[in-house]
Amino acid sequence: MKKVSFAEFGGQDVLHLTDAEEPHAGPGQIRVAVRAAGVNPVDWRIREGQFQQTRPIELPSGIGQDAAGVVDEVGPGVEGVEVGDHVFGRGVSAYAEFAVLSAWARMPEDLTFEEAAGYPSVVETALRIMSQAGVRPGQTLLVSGASGGVGSAVLQIARERGITVIGTAGAGNQEYLRELGALATTYGEGWVERVRGLGEVDAALDLAGSGVIRELVELTGDPDKVISIADLGAPEHGVRFSGVTGDVPQALAEAADLIARQRLRIPVEKSYPLAEAGAAQADSQAGHTRGRRVLVV
Template sequence: MRAAQFRRFGGPEVLEIVDLPEPHAGAGEVRIAVRAAGVNASDWKKRSGRMDQELPQTLGYEAAGVVDEIGGGVTDVQLGDEVVGMGGGGAAQAQFAVLSTWAAIPPSMSFVDAATLPSTVETAARALDQLGVTRGSTVLINGASGSIGSAAVQFAVHRGARVIGTGSAASHGYLRDLGAEPVAYGEGMTGRVRALAPNGVDLALDVAGSGVLPELIDLAGGSEHVVTIADFAGAHEHGVRFSRGDSGRADYAIALALRLIDEGTFRVPPVHTFPLQEVAEAHRAGESGDVRAKIVLTQD
């Protein structure tokens, strides 16, 4: 099968499409013929040698496609079902991928839109779970307009929380549409938040990693009320919890997001697609920040 791989660390130019043996579904897994696969920041971190020093490496852990092989003990899908999920054994950016977690794609949704969701919604829901966001909470989300931030906003609103979200002035209409009260980030952010919530907030989630953990701690009344997914060094320095998937995943979020989308109460993030064979261009676009959308690789 065709798959994205690199055999040495470096820039996007080290990426190539290679032929690999097809994977097969084990117990509790399904294999899909991939139609769309998500690209994430971890992909270019691995490619550049900042993560996982093993070589060669294949890429991708989230994909959407058609079930063509079912492992032992799996009873909730049939061959030909359209699903989206995670797993891939680190090789979801390929013709075939093995998923360990999946959910059925609603008829109203495309493979491309579905492929934007798994890692984004799992990360957002996990961070909200770790914060303890529930009905009646007031939560501040720093970096609310990005793909993970917007998912966190929508999940928090769905839980019945009041959400204040930071973003650029251009994003404020979008944040209001999602159900958040927008504030501009940058100097003076604390005062702008306190204008909306004079006594501060109950909880704060840092999605942007923009060096504002001290301000979030002040607004939330202590480091124990703050979680970051983007500032590892700052979390260590300020005693803030850094959200990791290995401390408990929120795999339920995939099916929940799909249901809410089908009901019209959850929005898919903006998406930019590249064919699988242009994976190097996809990395260049994502790593440069020029594409402010979820990047998805497609294939027939």
Template sequence: MRKVSYSEFGGPDVLRIVDAEEPHAGPGQVRVAVRAAGVNPVDWRIREGQKLGAHPVELPAGVGLDAAGVVDEVGPGVVGVGPGDRVFGEGTDTYAEFAVLSAWARMPEGLTFEEAAGYPSVVETALRVLREVGVRPGQTLLVSGAAGGVGSAVLQIARDRGVAVIGTAGAANQDYLRGLGADATTYGEGWAERVRRLGRPVDAALDLAGAGVVADLVDLVGDPRRVVTIADLEAPRHGVRFSGVAGSVPDALAEAADLIARGRLHIPVTRSYPLTEAAAAHADSRAGHTRGRRVITL
């Protein structure tokens, strides 16, 4: 089968399409014929060699955590799903024609494979950071870097829970954030003062872009324990929690499926790339300014 792989850490140019042996489902796993794979910042962070303890790497390595596809092999102990079922979930080396998933859910009706591949890690991360930051109904949450996949999910899930939201993003994404129910303002010089002028006291904040804003977020909230980041590895110096260890992925997928089915969650696909353009997908993801999700299609 074809698979994206790399044999050394580095930039997008280290990615190669290789012929590899097909993986097989072990106990509690399913194998899918991949139709689409989600592109996540963690993919290129791992490829660059960043020390992410939750994702140890042995070279040569494959790429990708998220996928949507058709089940074609079921491991021992798996019940409730079988060959031919359309699922989305998390696994390993998903930039490939076949991948093994360790957590999955059936795709909601009406969802395309490209759309479904954009949800697993994004929704797990969104649910996790909302839990860790401890924001409650009636409070206001500030989200820095709100237009990307995780930000899109956070804004919609928070609103569904009765939390008011403020989002920062580029000028081109202001109407997009407002469409998700957020008060919106641009990032860049003077952004914190623009947030203050919105007139809402900020009870908690999330840093999703790693743009060096953690100190300002702490100042706006007034308590570093009420700020969480998924992108700034230096944040603990400010007393801010770096969230990098996944919670229950099956539970997150079940909640995602429910939110999607109820029309409470929709994350658009900004761009799809063929497997041969995985390097371009990584370069674009690293450049930021994403609205919604990027996916690899097969």
């Protein structure tokens, strides 16, 4: 099969489309013929070696954790899924023609494979960090960098739960945030005062890593009410960096339910062929994304 892998840490040029042996499903796993794979910031952070001290990997390594595809192998002990089912979920080395998943859910009928591949990690992350921030119905949540995949999920889940969201993003994404139910404002000079003009902030999420941790603590009044998924220096300000995966099966089930009830929809901003994984990661790293970027197999 064809698989994207890298043999050294570095920029997008270390990614190569290679020939590899097909993986097989072990106990509690399934294998899918991948139709699309999600591109996440964690992917290029792993490629750069940012997590080697906390979550080391051996090289050469595949890359990617989100996929949507057709089940073609069911491991021992797995029930409720059959060969031929269309699923989306999380596994390892998802940038490939075949991938093994350890968590999955049946795809909602009205989703394409490209759309479905964009959900697993962003919904799991959104649910996890909202819980960690302790935000409750009736409160106001500030989301810095709100137009990307995780932000898109947070805004819609918050709206469903009765949480008010103030979202910051670039000028071109203001209307997009409003369509998702947020009070929108731009980042840049004067953004703190613009946020204050929109309401009192109970909790805040840093999704962009743009050096705003100090201001988020100031706005919430409590570093325990701020969570970052993008600034590795957040703990220096007493703020939790959330990089540990939560309950993926539950997140997938909740995502499927919200999608089926038309309460959650994350657009695919751009699709790339598998051979252009490096370009997809570079675009993800550049930011200013609206929704998701995916690889099509």
